[in-house]
Amino acid sequence: MSESLHDRHRAVLPDWLALYYAQPLEITHGEGRHVWDADGNRYLDFFGGILTTMTAHALPEVTRAVSEQAARIVHSSTLYLNRPMVELAERIAALSGIPDARVFFTTSGTEANDTALLLATAHRRSNQILAMRNSYHGRSFSTVSVTGNSGWSPTSYSPLQTLYVHGAVRDRGPFAHLDDKAFIAACVDDLRDLLGHGRTPAALIAEPVQGVGGFTMPPDGLYAAFRDVLAERGVLWISDEVQTGWGRTGDHFWGWQAHAESGPPDILTFAKGIGNGMSVGGVVARAEIMNCVDTNSISTFGGSPITMAAGLANLAYLQEHDLQGNARRVGGLLLERLRSEAAGVRAVREVRGRGLMAAVELVVPGTGQASPERAAAVLEAAREGGLLIGKGGGHDTSVLRIAPPLSLTVAEAEEGARILGRALRDA
Known part of the structure; x- marks a missing residue:
């Protein structure tokens, strides 16, 4: 068969x-x-x-929530008020650590990162993006263009100008021989040098632990050090939590919290685990960033009642059972x-x-x-x-x-x- x-x-x-x-x-x-x-x-x-x-x-709690919601209504789109979507957004906004947070739901991590790039470039009026070497951010035209892993980047055409930064892989590259403190200092110096040439980027997008890249990670504190440098120029920090979110790393609920000295990221993206198999992704950002889009927009499938019901039940189980x-x-x-x-x-x-x-x-x-x-x-x-x-x-x-x-x-x-x-x- x-x-x-x-x-x-x-x-x-x-x-x-x-x-x-x-x-x-x-x-x-x-x-x-x-x-x-x-x-x-x-x-x-x-x-x-x-x-x-x-x-x-x-998981019985999730399958029951899906079944009960499906018996009521499966789909309505974001053109109508959606109680499960509002409730899950409230929960995620509170958990995100981002002040005055707004949440937009998508159907995948690719779409979440695509939306984050749209927000960052619109807010900053720049199409230049910083990304990490060996990174992976999705399959769409824009996310492929910020993916630093050549095995997953099928085209060189791009709507963005992307510059790649050192630091996400601790034990390879020109700084691998340094201790953690010196490694961070060298990566920060490299970032400063990069920012000294050309226009100011809109954002840095980075996975706290690289997923497709082979679960590689920098020393704790690297992205906090990067954030200090980026903040001097108003460059946003996008934390791609598609694989590291929801407590998977054990020590922290979000991967960015291993780099928390400078506070939360400006934008956080999530997907995968929150739906426990249902198609849920999303973006969390400060209101001023999320609301910078000055045209109409909707999502047909993002935030659907049935996937939001699954996310609510799954998140509740995750927290109640530690x-x-x-x-x-x-x-x-x-x-x-x-x-x-x-x-x-x-x-x-x-x-x-x-x-x-x-x-x-x-x-x-x-x-x-x-x-x-x-x-x-x-x-x-x-x-x-x-x-x-x-x-x-x-x-x-x-x-x-x-x-x-x-x-x-x-x-x-x-x-x-x-x-x-x-x-x-x-x-």
Whole structure:
């Protein structure tokens, strides 16, 4: 059945629509931290639909909220008052840390970042954007143009002039040999030099932890130091929290809070986990920035009653069960176990992460050369062992990405680490 579905997929969908595995997987249902395929095989899910199944598969509180809302009304658009949208916006505005916050809902992280770029360029009257090397911000024409990862940027044409900044990858590049304090100072000097040439940019867009880039991150405080420099020129800071939001990093509810000395970002974008699989994204910004658009606008699908009901139920569950605390506790254990399993595997360059965002970077043994072939082999071996994980990194995709639902148990963390350890050794 899967082979037939794969043939049908190839016949009607784009060649560039990536599929994992030599024999692609059809997932039919899930429960908790597990999913099942069309052949009845059960897997421990350590990728959650690309960090989107944030709390659990088939979470009763969310499925009940969706069902009850669907029985009332599924869709109305933003042309009408929408109680679930207002209620979720109130909750997110309060949690964002941004003063006098306004919230606009979209259907994806790509659309959220696209909107943030629109707001920033309109507010600042500049089409120049600063972005981080190795970054990923989405699939649209504007977000591709600020993506610093060449493996995900299919065109050089752009509505924006983008300048790329050092700092998001701690252990590679010209400043890698420096200690954290000197690293930050060097990156700040580089930013000052960049700003000294040409027109003033509208904004810096940055992921606190790079997702597609392989869960790489700078030392805590880097973006606060950047913010001080940017503020001198009125340049906005956009924090792309599509993968780091909602407590996944454990230590903080938002990734920007690891860089909080200068306060919250001017604009924050979110998506993925808040809907627990429903299509929810959004932008939070100060009122003066959000309201700078001086033309009419609407969203047909953003903020739909059914997705807002899911978001409200999911956020309530997350907070009531302290899943941020669980990400910190169980995520710390998972990282410890992964490092133990990877010890002695010469192809493993580094195990890194924060909370329930963990990564294993693979190289050709004895070199620093990326090894996408090994990453692909480990992905297959992990699946054979009953574990689903993801891939990422630079254009070479040599990093294994591990991001289970935030309700992961200690026993499941240990089981997943054992399976991945075997896959690393076997592959």
